[in-house]
Amino acid sequence: MQLDGCISCRQMNATFKALADETRRKLLDALYRNNGQTLTDLCGLFDMSRQAVTKHLYVLESANLVTTVWDGREKRHYLNPVPIHEIAERWIDKYERQRLQALSDLKKSLEKKRKGLIA
Amino acid sequence: MKKNQLVYLTFIRTTPKKLWDALTKPEFARRYWAGNGNISDWKKGSNWQHVKEGKKDMVRIIGEVLECKPPKRLVLTWIDPDDPSEKSRVTFEIERLKDVVSLRVTHTGLTPRSGMEKGVSWGWPRVLASLKSFLETGEGLNVYTGH
Numbered sequence: 001m002q003l004d005g006c007i008s009c010r011q012m013n014a015t016f017k018a019l020a021d022e023t024r025r026k027l028l029d030a031l032y033r034n035n036g037q038t039l040t041d042l043c044g045l046f047d048m049s050r051q052a053v054t055k056h057l058y059v060l061e062s063a064n065l066v067t068t069v070w071d072g073r074e075k076r077h078y079l080n081p082v083p084i085h086e087i088a089e090r091w092i093d094k095y096e097r098q099r100l101q102a103l104s105d106l107k108k109s110l111e112k113k114r115k116g117l118i119a
Numbered sequence: 120m121k122k123n124q125l126v127y128l129t130f131i132r133t134t135p136k137k138l139w140d141a142l143t144k145p146e147f148a149r150r151y152w153a154g155n156g157n158i159s160d161w162k163k164g165s166n167w168q169h170v171k172e173g174k175k176d177m178v179r180i181i182g183e184v185l186e187c188k189p190p191k192r193l194v195l196t197w198i199d200p201d202d203p204s205e206k207s208r209v210t211f212e213i214e215r216l217k218d219v220v221s222l223r224v225t226h227t228g229l230t231p232r233s234g235m236e237k238g239v240s241w242g243w244p245r246v247l248a249s250l251k252s253f254l255e256t257g258e259g260l261n262v263y264t265g266h
Contacts, residue, residue, distance in 0.1 A: 008132075008255075011130070035123065035124075035125065036123070036124055036126075064128060064129075064130065067126045067127065067128040067223070069124075069126055069225075078124075078125065078126035078127075080126070080127050080128050080244075081127075081244040082127055082128070082129045082243075082244045082247045082248055082251075083129075084244070085244045085245055085247075085248035085260075086248050086251065086252075088248075089248060089252065089260050
């Protein structure tokens with residue numbers, strides 16, 4: 001791995017680590033359903049202490065999966081799926097693309113053969 | 120009627136100036152924004168357009184430049200030309216951190232469950248991931264993957 005890739009590596013590690021927990025994924029799902037919730041709103045959805053929810057939100061915020069905005073005296077939490085798309089590109093689309101490329105090459109070669117037959 | 124807001128944040132290894140250019144110059148934007156460019160003279164009160172360039176240009180979004188402070192802050196109204204009654208607002212905030220730049224995109228005034236809200240909540244994360252890739256590697260992503 002190149003040295004200058006390390007910042008992205010750290011970011012990606014934080015993303016994977018944050019996602020590797022069921023409660024945190026549920027918190028993201030809760031924000032997906034209803035974006036911009038406060039800590040109190042979110043605590044109402046989970047059977048756990050306020051401190052525990054705060055801790056999970058902190059991990060999600062550090063991994064940049066949740067962004068926060070102060071709305072007067074209330075802190076609102078917003079789902080930030082940008083890092084998930086970076087992962088999708090790095091770990092999923094790349095392999096998918098190779099398959100699609102192979103299919104497209106196959107199609108081209110078959111079409112070429114057919115053209116050859118007609119001529 | 121209650122309006123929704125979306126907030127996105129990304130960290131990019133680049134400079135505020137390069138990031139600003141990537142947002143405001145169509146020759147850069149179309150390389151990571153699925154062929155779309157943002158066109159304006161970027162003066163407060165001017166119009167701006169989000170245009171898909173082609174044989175026949177397709178205007179996807181129109182609006183007004185409400186604030187323009189390069190390379191830090193850009194505020195735009197965001198209007199679907201086919202439904203001008205739906206007016207939302209987008210704010211780009213660029214901040215230089217130690218060796219990266221943060222970009223926060225806040226989209227406010229979205230009608231809950233409207234086509235625009237669905238469209239932009241699908242689109243922004245993809246566009247921002249592609250923008251990051253473009254600035255860091257010189258290549259954008261195929262932001263229409265999976266649509």
